[in-house]
Each structure stands twice: as structure tokens, then as C-alpha cells.
Amino acid sequence: MxxxxxxxxxxxxxxxxxxxxxxxxxxxxxxxxxxxxxxxxxxxxxxxxxxxxxSPTQYVASKIYEGLLTYDPDLAPQPGLAKSWETSEDGLTYTFTLQDGVTWHDGEKFSSADVVFSVDKYLRQVHPRVRPILNTYLESVTAPDDQTVVFKLKSPFAPFIQLFGTDNMTIVPAHIYEGTEFATNPQNQHPIGTGPFMFESWERGSxxxxxxxxxxxxxxxxxxxxxxxxxxxxxxxxxxxxxxxxxxxxxxxxxxxxxxxxxxxxxxxxxxxxxxEMYSTITSMIMNERELPFSNKQVRQAISYALDRDFMVQTIFFGIGKPATGPISSTLPFYDGDVPKYDYDLDKARELIKESGVDLSAHPVKILDYPYGSTWARLAEYVSQQLKQIGFTVDIEATDAGGWAQRVGNFDFDTTFHFSDQFGDPAIGVSRLFVTSNIVKGSPFANNAGYSNPEVDEIFAKAASSTSREDRQELYTEAQKILVDDAANIYLFENQNxxxxxxxxxxxxxxxxxxxxxxxxxxxxxxx
CATH class of the missing domain: 3.40.190.10 (Periplasmic binding protein-like II)
Known part of the structure; x- marks a missing residue:
């Protein structure tokens, strides 16, 4: 049992x-x-x-849409819209055989053409996590027949088989979206999938x-x-x-x-x-690093010293969570806690602000509130108080979920919070937040901070392509140390849901x- x-x-x-x-x-x-x-x-x-x-969209829409695979509690792939799959010995070709008798909610037949469209046109354009992976590694996706889909990679991508869940490789109906502007398609108001539940109604606010x-x-x-x-x-x-x-x-x-x-x-x-298990979520404070004060590394390090992570977990979140040490969760493969430490130290924070030479009075900042309830509002209030203690002038801006996504996706913020899901492997859920190639407008889950470090870019690329677990561990250990030292984000705590x-x-x-x-x-x- x-x-x-x-x-x-x-x-x-x-x-x-x-x-x-x-x-x-x-x-x-x-x-x-x-x-x-x-x-x-x-x-x-x-x-x-x-x-x-x-998160709210994933929760509801995961009952409407499906992916080729699902994942058990050990994150082992299980059949979804694909009933079977094969991987070539060189790790470059993935062949999926689709389920029989699948239809879309509007009665149209589901086929391999929907998968090819979803991956090669839709997701390549719109998906913040999957887009950089597809654009970097996917050479082609083809449909030899209605029941078969073949993915060919340019080079190995170690966790490729972990990508095929609903939240990453969402399959959408080609007959609804092909040849349209995806973001403004009228059908967005009445989503159509292949899942066990169909959209009936949405009474806004109810x-x-x-x-x-x-x-x-x-x-x-x-x-x-x-x-x-x-x-x-x-x-x-x-x-x-x-x-x-x-x-x-x-x-x-x-x-x-x-x-x-x-x-x-x-x-x-x-x-x-x-x-x-798939998510291993970490909450971070992200900063717009394109201009002062957050473009200065010592200022970012000072903030990391000024925040008491134990206080956040124990007092604000009532013990539900665990202080984070870096960008990779301790529950994720390739975690390494041997990184630079930012113990709570206001004096050290003030010293770093002084050494930075940045006049904080000339750069007032606004915290864009994270719209997930009063606990997150208290987190913003706490961070505001701590920043003021080291010399910042701070205001808090309220917003709703849609406004937050738009502001952050368009880089229209000073600083805010986000909890990011890691999806079983740093190549899927972590690198997207830091690589230069993913500084793209339009999504709140890309490299919105504008952090750019060619050394980190190279490390993440090598780690994603390596087929050696030992080599990947060494590379991700190096990346964690650099990202923590750079305070590329302020890593706050690991979420416990x-x-x-x-x-x-x-x-x-x-x-x-x-x-x-x-x-x-x-x-x-x-x-x-």
C-alpha cells in the first residue's frame, strides 16, 4: 500500500x-x-x-489543458497525451506516440499537428521558461503521421524529458490559434483543451x-x-x-x-x-538592476545583510518555510549550501552602502507589492523598514495579479518579490532567471532583474548540455557561489505549501x- x-x-x-x-x-x-x-x-x-x-492560472487551467506527460511524486514521467516514448542513445531524438481517440473540448480531433504547432510556434513565442530552452536546443519537431511526434535536439539537454507537463509543454489547439495573435485571440476568454474538465463560466470577482x-x-x-x-x-x-x-x-x-x-x-x-516535489519553490526579492541603486553589487549585498530570513519565516510566515541559502532549493538536485553567507547584520549592510559610494537619497525606491494576500503585504512592510534602516527612501505600491505581471514583465518596477518554481532541474526553473538571453520583455518569469554575467551564462549552458551528473554538480555549485556573491537576487526562503x-x-x-x-x-x- x-x-x-x-x-x-x-x-x-x-x-x-x-x-x-x-x-x-x-x-x-x-x-x-x-x-x-x-x-x-x-x-x-x-x-x-x-x-x-x-500560480492561480496554473491551478485552474491544469484541469483544462494537458501535456504529453505527467509526473509521479518521484518526478518519473508517466503517460499523458502521449502513451509511449523513446529516446535515442545519443540523447538527441525523442519520439512520442500519442493516445488514441482524443478530442478537443469543441469536438475537433486532437493530433500530432497540434503538438507541432504548440511547441514550434506557440510556446517558442510566448512561454517564459520553455522559450529559451526551445530556441537554444530544439532543432526540429515534426509529425511523421497523426499519432507520432519527433523532437530532434541540436545538442543534449539533460532534463528534456522533464519538460512535457502541462505547466511547461502546454498543448493548445492549432485550429483555434494558428494564424492569430495569440495574446488577443478571442478564444482566450473561453479556453479549449483536451483535459477532464471544460470551461463553463467565469463570473469576475465571484x-x-x-x-x-x-x-x-x-x-x-x-x-x-x-x-x-x-x-x-x-x-x-x-x-x-x-x-x-x-x-x-x-x-x-x-x-x-x-x-x-x-x-x-x-x-x-x-x-x-x-x-x-516538482516545484521546490523559492521566494526571492528581485531588483531592477539596469540602473542605480540596484545596479551596484555592494548595494545588493547590503540588502542581503539587512534582511533577517529567520524572522521572515518564523514571524511573518509562522514557521511555514525555511531560510534560503541561494538560488537553488535544498530539495532540488545539485543544491550546494557551501556559498557566501549573509547573516543578518545591519552594521555590515551600512558599511557596504558607504563603500558603494551610492547616494541613496538620490535614488528613492518603490516596492511593488506581491498580490498574494496580507502575509505578503507584511513582508513588504518588513523589507521597507529594513531598507530604511540602512539609508533607503522607500514607498510601497499596491497592485493586483494582472498589474504585477504586466509591470514586472515590462521591467516597470524598482523591486518586488516572487516565488519561482524550479521544475525538478536548475536548467528548467533556475537558469531562466539569470541568463542574459532571457532578458526579454513580456513575461514576469524571465530574467526581469536584468542581471547579466557572461561567466554565469556559460556555466548554465554547459550544465544543461552535460550528460555527467558529477560535471553538472560541479558547474551548478560554481553558479550558486557566483549568484550568491553577486546578490543577483535576494534569496529569502524556501516555500512550504x-x-x-x-x-x-x-x-x-x-x-x-x-x-x-x-x-x-x-x-x-x-x-x-
Missing amino acids: KIFQTRRGALRLTAAALAISLGATGAMAQTKGGTLNTIVQPEPPLLVLGLNQQ AITLVKNPNYWKDGLPYLDKIVFSIIPDSASRAVAFEQGQIDVLRGTDVDPVDVSRLENLDGVEETTKGT VTLYKDSVHNLITSGVGTNSNFETVYIDDAK
């Missing part, structure tokens, strides 16, 4: 194991139908993956509703009839809605950390930190992407 560990230390059976232990007739009789009530926070600007990669796809290519799935993502702006109100039974699921960012310990101890509530859910909900966390899975096997036990 498969088990997983919760934060309270109890071992809990997965729904699949429970069904076996109880007997299929008793458990499976209750798998069909029902509505799952959950939260999307904040309200996403749109629901088309690729065009937007913010709720997004998805309904069961009656023609889903997996027989008998999904179990649920409907998923409702309620939009509740106030964190306290979200907690009350869960407590009163109006909401079945809360993700880690849906309520303030102070409420998590109270809610997880309620009767009939389960919790887990599983399901974030706690998912809370009613014990009537089963199969919620079944993969390495957690609640960003497609929920095809989620069901509600009406007897609870």
Missing part, C-alpha cells in the same frame, strides 16, 4: 489503498458525481497556459466554474461533475468559508499562515505538504505537481 506523510506525522492511506483495503464495492460506489468547491487566489488575469504562468468533459479520452473519468473555484478577496473570509464547509480545499497560499495551524486541527480536516482538505475528498494529491494535477480521479465521499 502506498502511504504519505503529513505534517502532523500520521500515516494516511491514499484513496487507492483504502479502496483495496475496504473492498472495491464499498469505496468505488461513491466515486461518481458531485462538486468540488475550492479557492483561486488571487483572481487570475486569464486561463490560457503559456500566455500566463502565474467564481470560475469547470464542468466534466463527457468525451474525455480516459474511460470513466473524471469522477467529479463540477469544480467551482471561488474568488474571495479576504484571507479571513476564505478561512471562515473552509471552516463552515462552504469550501473543500485550501492551498498553502489561500489563507494566512497563522490560520493554517488552527484549521488543520479541525475535525474532519486532512493536511499534507506532499505534491510540491500546506494543502488542507476535508476528509470527504479523496485522491487530491497523487503526483509531483499536487493540486496542479488535472483532478481526473478526485472524488467526494458523500457518506462523510
Whole structure:
């Protein structure tokens, strides 16, 4: 039987194991139908993956769209829209055989032509993580027939097989998007995918509703009839809605950390930190390094000394998290904690400001608030206070999720925060934030800081192409030391996401992407 560990230390059976232990007739009789009530926070600007990669968009749209593969909790690839795949001995050719009988939500047939279009035209243009990888490594993607797709690489890219999930290699319908302006296509307001759930409605400021796809290519799935993502702006109100039974699921960012310990101890509530293995998220403070004061390395180092990471985790986030040491999470392969240390030291910070020669009074800065709730507002207030203690003049600017994405994507900010997902390998989730080639406008998840170091560019390129794990470790160790010394970002803490859910909900966390899975096997036990 498969088990997983919760934060309270109890071992809990997965729904699949429970069904076996109880007997299929008793458990499976209750798998069909029902509505799952959950939260999307904040309200996403749109629901088309690729065009937007913010967390709320991923959460909702991962039920609508699909990728060629999915990934289990150990991040091993599993069939998705592809039923099988082969890799050549030289690591340059990947051949995928697609599932039979797949249709888009509008009834059109899904084929290899959709995959070729999505990868070679759509994602190459719009996706902030995948675009630089495709443009650097992909020589061609072709369709020998309707059921086969062949990827040929210019040179090896070690984690290429990790790219094919919904959040990276999203497959979109060619018949909807080909020959159009992707960002302004009217169909963006009514997304069409191949997934187990279809878009039904979006009442702005109220709720997004998805309904069961009656023609889903997996027989008998999904179990649920409907998923409702309620939009509740106030964190306290979200907690009350869960407590009163109006909401079945809360993700880690849906309520303030102070409420998590109270809610997880309620009767009939389960919790887990599983399901974030693919992401290994780190929160950083990013700065616009194109001009003073943040173009000066000593100023950036001073800020790193001025921030107490333990205080952030323990006081602002109520112990949910872990201080970060650098750009790679400690849960990710190739992490190395032997990097320059920035212990909390205001005197050292002031000394570095003095040595920098930068007149901070001539360069007032604004912190663009991170629009994910009151906890993040408190983080901005804390950072503002600390910056003022070392000589900065600081204001805080409020914004919503769409405004934040637009401002950061257009480099229209002084400093802000972001939590970045690492996707199982630094070549996918980390290098994109620092390589010079990814300083591109239009996405908030590229190298928005404008950091540029040719040595780092070369290291990341070598590490991505190397087939030797030892060589990759050596290269990533070197990159971490440089990026920490340069204070390319201010690395704050590793996020820990706690998912809370009613014990009537089963199969919620079944993969390495957690609640960003497609929920095809989620069901509600009406007897609870």
C-alpha cells in the first residue's frame, strides 16, 4: 500500500489503498458525481497556459489543458497525451506516440499537428521558461503521421524529458490559434483543451466554474461533475468559508499562515505538504538592476545583510518555510549550501552602502507589492523598514495579479518579490532567471532583474548540455557561489505549501505537481 506523510506525522492511506483495503464495492460506489468547491487566489488575469504562468492560472487551467506527460511524486514521467516514448542513445531524438481517440473540448480531433504547432510556434513565442530552452536546443519537431511526434535536439539537454507537463509543454489547439495573435485571440476568454474538465463560466470577482468533459479520452473519468473555484478577496473570509464547509480545499497560499495551524486541527480536516516535489519553490526579492541603486553589487549585498530570513519565516510566515541559502532549493538536485553567507547584520549592510559610494537619497525606491494576500503585504512592510534602516527612501505600491505581471514583465518596477518554481532541474526553473538571453520583455518569469554575467551564462549552458551528473554538480555549485556573491537576487526562503482538505475528498494529491494535477480521479465521499 502506498502511504504519505503529513505534517502532523500520521500515516494516511491514499484513496487507492483504502479502496483495496475496504473492498472495491464499498469505496468505488461513491466515486461518481458531485462538486468540488475550492479557492483561486488571487483572481487570475486569464486561463490560457503559456500566455500566463502565474500560480492561480496554473491551478485552474491544469484541469483544462494537458501535456504529453505527467509526473509521479518521484518526478518519473508517466503517460499523458502521449502513451509511449523513446529516446535515442545519443540523447538527441525523442519520439512520442500519442493516445488514441482524443478530442478537443469543441469536438475537433486532437493530433500530432497540434503538438507541432504548440511547441514550434506557440510556446517558442510566448512561454517564459520553455522559450529559451526551445530556441537554444530544439532543432526540429515534426509529425511523421497523426499519432507520432519527433523532437530532434541540436545538442543534449539533460532534463528534456522533464519538460512535457502541462505547466511547461502546454498543448493548445492549432485550429483555434494558428494564424492569430495569440495574446488577443478571442478564444482566450473561453479556453479549449483536451483535459477532464471544460470551461463553463467565469463570473469576475465571484467564481470560475469547470464542468466534466463527457468525451474525455480516459474511460470513466473524471469522477467529479463540477469544480467551482471561488474568488474571495479576504484571507479571513476564505478561512471562515473552509471552516463552515462552504469550501473543500485550501492551498498553502489561500489563507494566512497563522490560520493554517488552527484549521488543520479541525475535525474532519486532512493536511499534507506532499505534491510540491516538482516545484521546490523559492521566494526571492528581485531588483531592477539596469540602473542605480540596484545596479551596484555592494548595494545588493547590503540588502542581503539587512534582511533577517529567520524572522521572515518564523514571524511573518509562522514557521511555514525555511531560510534560503541561494538560488537553488535544498530539495532540488545539485543544491550546494557551501556559498557566501549573509547573516543578518545591519552594521555590515551600512558599511557596504558607504563603500558603494551610492547616494541613496538620490535614488528613492518603490516596492511593488506581491498580490498574494496580507502575509505578503507584511513582508513588504518588513523589507521597507529594513531598507530604511540602512539609508533607503522607500514607498510601497499596491497592485493586483494582472498589474504585477504586466509591470514586472515590462521591467516597470524598482523591486518586488516572487516565488519561482524550479521544475525538478536548475536548467528548467533556475537558469531562466539569470541568463542574459532571457532578458526579454513580456513575461514576469524571465530574467526581469536584468542581471547579466557572461561567466554565469556559460556555466548554465554547459550544465544543461552535460550528460555527467558529477560535471553538472560541479558547474551548478560554481553558479550558486557566483549568484550568491553577486546578490543577483535576494534569496529569502524556501516555500512550504500546506494543502488542507476535508476528509470527504479523496485522491487530491497523487503526483509531483499536487493540486496542479488535472483532478481526473478526485472524488467526494458523500457518506462523510
